Amino acid sequence: MKNIFDSSVYQARRAKLKEAISTGVAVFLGNQELPMNYASNTFPFRQDSSFLYFFGHSIPGLAAIIDFEEGKEILFGDNFEIDDIIWMGHQPTITELAKEVGISESRPFNALNNYLKGRTIHYLFPYQAENQILLSDILGLPLSQLRSLVSPVLTKAIVELRSIKETKEIEQIENACEIGVKMHLAIMQSCKSGISEKYLAGMAEGISLSYGNGVSFPIILSQHGETLHNHKHNAVLKSGNLLLMDAGAENLYHYASDYTRTIPVNGVFETRHRELYEIVLRANTEAIAASKPGILYRDIHLLAAEIIAEGLKELGLIKGNCKEAVAHGAHALFFPHGLGHQLGLDVHDMENLGENFVGYDETISRSTQFGLSSLRMARELKPGFVITVEPGIYFIPELIDIWKQEKKLEEFINYEKVEEYKDAGGIRIEDDILITENGCRILGPSLPKTVSDITEIVNG
Ligand code: GLY
Numbered sequence: 001m002k003n004i005f006d007s008s009v010y011q012a013r014r015a016k017l018k019e020a021i022s023t024g025v026a027v028f029l030g031n032q033e034l035p036m037n038y039a040s041n042t043f044p045f046r047q048d049s050s051f052l053y054f055f056g057h058s059i060p061g062l063a064a065i066i067d068f069e070e071g072k073e074i075l076f077g078d079n080f081e082i083d084d085i086i087w088m089g090h091q092p093t094i095t096e097l098a099k100e101v102g103i104s105e106s107r108p109f110n111a112l113n114n115y116l117k118g119r120t121i122h123y124l125f126p127y128q129a130e131n132q133i134l135l136s137d138i139l140g141l142p143l144s145q146l147r148s149l150v151s152p153v154l155t156k157a158i159v160e161l162r163s164i165k166e167t168k169e170i171e172q173i174e175n176a177c178e179i180g181v182k183m184h185l186a187i188m189q190s191c192k193s194g195i196s197e198k199y200l201a202g203m204a205e206g207i208s209l210s211y212g213n214g215v216s217f218p219i220i221l222s223q224h225g226e227t228l229h230n231h232k233h234n235a236v237l238k239s240g241n242l243l244l245m246d247a248g249a250e251n252l253y254h255y256a257s258d259y260t261r262t263i264p265v266n267g268v269f270e271t272r273h274r275e276l277y278e279i280v281l282r283a284n285t286e287a288i289a290a291s292k293p294g295i296l297y298r299d300i301h302l303l304a305a306e307i308i309a310e311g312l313k314e315l316g317l318i319k320g321n322c323k324e325a326v327a328h329g330a331h332a333l334f335f336p337h338g339l340g341h342q343l344g345l346d347v348h349d350m351e352n353l354g355e356n357f358v359g360y361d362e363t364i365s366r367s368t369q370f371g372l373s374s375l376r377m378a379r380e381l382k383p384g385f386v387i388t389v390e391p392g393i394y395f396i397p398e399l400i401d402i403w404k405q406e407k408k409l410e411e412f413i414n415y416e417k418v419e420e421y422k423d424a425g426g427i428r429i430e431d432d433i434l435i436t437e438n439g440c441r442i443l444g445p446s447l448p449k450t451v452s453d454i455t456e457i458v459n460g
């Protein structure tokens with residue numbers, strides 16, 4: 001079964017791009033198959049997401065152009081020879097592939113160079129080294145200049161299109177969410193002391209592969225949730241610990257989900273963990289409740305930060321006025337990352353186009369303050385945006401030591417009390433939401449997140 005939309009979907013997307021740009025020619029390089037340990041033993045292939053968006057095919061060795069001046073669309077690639085067919089079976093021709101996505105013209109791959117000669121070219125930065133070399137050859141530019149000549153016009157036009165998810169795309173993201181929920185439920189049901197993190201991570205990844213294309217990013221599963229992107233799964237689960245899993249699936253149409261849940265290994269939250277958990281949960285649910293069109297996502301992030309600061313003040317870790325504490329960035333000792341990011345064909349959707357193009361615009365620029373500077377998505381929310389909401393509280397011993405030594409923001413932080421929590425680990429709760437006309441809705445089936453629901457499921 002081919003997991004691509006009807007050709008009209010791709011035609012409509014390309015038509016919209018043509019409305020936005022009138023000069024030059026855009027070149028889209030599909031991704032290459034990359035060697036893992038020798039040339040013919042490759043990493044699983046992942047197509048470039050903008051290529052998928054406009055040209056549908058998840059096949060290596062393709063490129064395409066949209067010529068804004070001539071109105072042409074051409075797919076470039078090579079037909080399989082009998083030597084390939086012997087190993088890989090019958091393959092469609094480039095002409096057939098082009099037709100499937102509504103393109104009437106196809107040419108051999110090496111004709112791309114000629115087509116682009118002497119033209120004004122729009123391109124996106126190729127993050128694969130192979131495509132950097134290819135583009136550098138085509139353009140006659142040194143590799144070192146490729147980044148500076150990326151087309152902001154093309155980048156902005158694509159971000160505008162891809163940020164507003166079509167109904168078809170939302171259905172696919174919901175499907176990725178269904179798989180993500182299955183992954184998390186399985187871990188909640190299997191989590192017990194004595195079992196290894198590796199086993200659980202493998203189980204979650206297996207589910208993502210059984211129903212979709214695998215994980216949407218390498219699984220984060222750890223009893224050291226305070227390490228934000230902890231990809232080490234080498235410990236054995238121990239009663240009294242929390243287990244944080246941040247994991248999602250890529251579905252068969254290449255759309256992503258991204259969930260985080262933090263659960264007690266033995267099914268019971270210790271008092272200290274429960275108190276912290278309730279604060280993060282409040283930040284998650286109130287941030288979701290406040291998300292709607294017309295509001296800056298930076299303000300939702302700051303709302304979550306304030307809820308976290310207020311909760312930590314009740315526990316005695318933060319002191320003074322919480323709004324002021326947040327304005328000075330004191331909360332970032334405990335919540336050093338951003339509230340969320342766009343989600344779509346990429347788990348951090350369009351991150352390769354540049355985070356500042358995706359999450360910021362002319363009206364809002366990135367803060368340089370520690371914590372807020374990590375916010376990937378800050379701009380005004382619009383109906384059709386899909387974003388993650390993922391507040392957290394973390395006790396990072398090394399960071400605490402540095403801040404304490406510098407007496408940083410000590411008017412807002414009770415370092416003596418923080419010492420008592422240094423081994424409390426990390427808690428994050430993440431959901432995926434769609435911004436609707438009037439507010440938002442959580443995508444996917446429900447996944448336990450209250451203390452009582454988590455306790456019930458982990459205890460079987
Ligand atoms: N889920 C991983 C991240 O958002 O960075």
Ligand code: MN
Nearest residue numbers: 258388390430
């Ligand atoms: Mn995320």
